[in-house]
Amino acid sequence: MTPTRYAVATAVAAALGLAGCTAPEASPIERGSASTTPAAAPLAPARTGTPELRVSVVAAGLSHVWDLGFLPDGRVLLTERAGRIALLSSTQPGATVTPVTADLSDVYVRGEGGLMGMVVHPDFAQTRRFTTCQTHMKAGTPTDVRLVTWQLSADGTAASRVADPLVGGMPINPSGRHSGCRPTLTADGALLVGTGDTARGAIAQDLASLGGKVLRIDLDTGGPAPGNPYADAQNPAQRLIWSYGHRNVQGVAVTPDTGKAYSAEHGPTTDDEVNLLGAGANYGWDPSQGGTVGGYDESVPMTDLQRFPDAVPAAWSSGNPVEAVSGAAFLSGRQWGDLDGVLAVGALRGEKLLLMQLGPGGAVANVTIPAPLDGAFGRLRAVRVAPDGALFVSTSNGTDDRVLRIDPV
Secondary structure (H helix, E strand, O other), X not given: OOHHHHEOOOEXXXXXXXXXXXXXXXOOOOOOOOOOOOOOOOEOOOOOOOOOEEEEEEEEEEOOEEEEEEOOOOOEEEEEOOOEXXXXXXXXXXXXXXXXXXXXXXXXXXXXXXXXXXXXOOOHHXXXXXXXXXXXXXXXXXXXXXXXXXXXXXXXXXXXXXXXXXXXXXXXXXXXXXXOOEEEEOOOOOEEEEOEOOOOOOXXXXXXXXXXXXXXXXXXXXXXXXOOOOOOOOOHHHHOEEEEOOOEEEEEEEOOOOOOEXXXXXXXXXXXXXXXXXXXXXXXXXXXXXXXXXXXXXXXXXXXXXXXXOOOOOOEEOOOOOOOEEEEEEXXXXXXXXXXXXXXXXXXXXXXXEEEEEOOOOOEEEEEOOHHHEOOOOOEEEEEEOOOOOEEEEEOOOOOEEEEEEEEO
């Protein structure tokens, strides 16, 4: 991997093209309430004050860029699923990419597993620490999905392990299927981690398992963050759980104003979901049908309100076909105009960016698709907001993948 291979200074500018028509706002959801899961929110036309978007290619020539983390000096760490960490020289087009030397020989790379999500620690300026989520193997045999904390060298060329694992024991499927794994920090410094159910029927409802959950973790200790709903549970794994009944969480985003957290997760053949997360809440995925069937019965509803009347309905559901939603982040800042506070969600299968406006109760009221990010770059994976408010999106096509910067103009 050489820096010149990745140096790109391509910019694409286009207006925000939106299709469809407005419709009444979806019914608000309340944590733990039972109601009908809302249908996909309607596409809506642009509103007065909606900015045009400029999409710039910051770097290219990558492979399955899974996540991005912004450093205080303006550089950007990134992870590639095949087990590579790299460092972008800036957040601007034409950034060079330098490989970061790190021992990633124990990363189990198969299917949906490998080197996945990442967060840069809030105190990085002092500690130079960041944490990754990765599928782990021992002697070539897959063992678990785990969080590993690293320290970046002063010159940015190497990283060494500080906590291995920070958290271990998240289940793994040898095929790599439904590995999760997206970490995101909350305003109070807790680490939220969305995990996958590893395509096993009973895991999402099993409070003794870390699969099919959103975890809430103390970033320094790997223990439960203060205020967790099961902090006093006898089982140590259960103490880390914030919510359960999830299928395969690919994105976690926190609203900058209220601190509420949302997950984006894959449905089976229908109903990708965006969920408003609540402490101890069940989101109703149960392919085991209460343990009455073996295997992995994906014909069950994504949110099974008949089996779990208190399950939380989705804030948004894709219906059919699914988009294979991935990373998610909230746009924030006056420069975004009417898009300020909108939830941006990437789509792998759908190859688009979904911009979701929330209603007063927290449900998604409508969805818009910016034309510059509708099929133009292929599968979209990471969705993160930089310190300057710009939106960053990565592609996950396998060859010549890119890091994109999106600015309002």
